[in-house]
Amino acid sequence: MAKKPKVTKAVIAVAGYGTRFLPATKNSPKEMLPIIDKPVIQYLVEECVDSGIENVILVTRFGQSVLENHFDSNVELEMQLRANGKLDLLKKVQRVSQMANIVYVRQRKHFPYGNGTPLLAVKDLIDKNESFIFMWGDDLVKAEVPAVKQLLRLWRDNPAAVILGAQEVTSEEVKRYGIVKLKPGTTNVVESIVEKPEPKKAPSKLAQYGRFILNPKIISILWNNYEAKKLGKDNELWLTDAIEEYAHSGGKVLVAPIEGTWLTTGDPLRYLKTTVEFALDRPDIGPEFKDYLKTLNLN
Numbered sequence: 001m002a003k004k005p006k007v008t009k010a011v012i013a014v015a016g017y018g019t020r021f022l023p024a025t026k027n028s029p030k031e032m033l034p035i036i037d038k039p040v041i042q043y044l045v046e047e048c049v050d051s052g053i054e055n056v057i058l059v060t061r062f063g064q065s066v067l068e069n070h071f072d073s074n075v076e077l078e079m080q081l082r083a084n085g086k087l088d089l090l091k092k093v094q095r096v097s098q099m100a101n102i103v104y105v106r107q108r109k110h111f112p113y114g115n116g117t118p119l120l121a122v123k124d125l126i127d128k129n130e131s132f133i134f135m136w137g138d139d140l141v142k143a144e145v146p147a148v149k150q151l152l153r154l155w156r157d158n159p160a161a162v163i164l165g166a167q168e169v170t171s172e173e174v175k176r177y178g179i180v181k182l183k184p185g186t187t188n189v190v191e192s193i194v195e196k197p198e199p200k201k202a203p204s205k206l207a208q209y210g211r212f213i214l215n216p217k218i219i220s221i222l223w224n225n226y227e228a229k230k231l232g233k234d235n236e237l238w239l240t241d242a243i244e245e246y247a248h249s250g251g252k253v254l255v256a257p258i259e260g261t262w263l264t265t266g267d268p269l270r271y272l273k274t275t276v277e278f279a280l281d282r283p284d285i286g287p288e289f290k291d292y293l294k295t296l297n298l299n
Contacts, residue, residue, distance in 0.1 A: 005159040008055055010048045010133035015061040015107040015249040020267045029064045031137040035278050038061035040265050049099050051148035053133055056100045057158050058120035059107050059127060068104055073097045114237030116222045123219050136210030143260025147211050154256045155213045162243060165211030167262050171199045177207035178240040180255055190253035195233055195240045209262055218242050
């Protein structure tokens with residue numbers, strides 16, 4: 001009996017410069033900005049682990065050693081916590097370095113700019129017929145069932161398909177995202193994706209965001225476009241263009257509407273909103289924080 005296909009790897013793109021957060025991100029990646037007491041990147045890795053994915057590839061750039069150190073052991077700190085009897089904190093710290101098998105790959109400087117570029121860096125780390133998770137480093141999802149696990153539920157019935165995580169956004173926000181056009185008569189089959197359309201030209205309000213299940217064919221398309229200098233909007237290498245080319249060549253692309261709250265940390269305002277959302281959910285600080293917010297004069 002043939003083994004059922006299985007997704008075992010996740011690729012997380014963390015090679016950006018975080019220019020919207022300068023000077024805070026001058027010497028530290030934006031993915032290390034904390035949401036309460038954990039950096040953004042840890043939430044993403046935990047989502048993978050909670051979905052059964054324990055092999056994580058982080059696509060980084062020069063100057064991100066602080067990110068790599070975060071997932072390594074800090075023997076001196078652990079010894080200090082143990083000596084002071086802070087065993088709960090010791091357990092938290094040790095879990096960070098033990099929860100996943102993490103590989104770091106540098107994104108080469110001669111590659112073009114674009115959200116498809118991190119996949120060029122992992123071309124030789126993905127097997128010939130292997131599907132894998134791809135995540136952007138600044139999108140979080142607050143959900144009872146991890147967003148990655150929700151994608152996997154759809155993929156298991158469609159293992160040859162590319163799966164996009166998506167949610168509806170307001171008309172004003174469609175110009176910020178790749179907007180999905182579904183095939184007529186279907187509820188989840190993608191016909192095309194329009195990158196950052198003007199609201200009047202948007203085919204829907206269904207926005208894809210940083211959760212995907214991809215396959216090596218998508219990487220091949222991106223690599224071919226890179227070698228042919230066939231770039232997209234604003235002279236960037238767009239994942240959206242590769243997915244659309246895959247769909248037009250006969251590949252199946254499905255949308256998985258994610259149940260949960262999609263929160264992005266890509267700019268200061270949305271980062272603050274995300275922090276508030278997570279703080280209110282915390283049983284240890286949420287109630288008191290909520291009482292504090294009620295005291296603010298917001299007029």
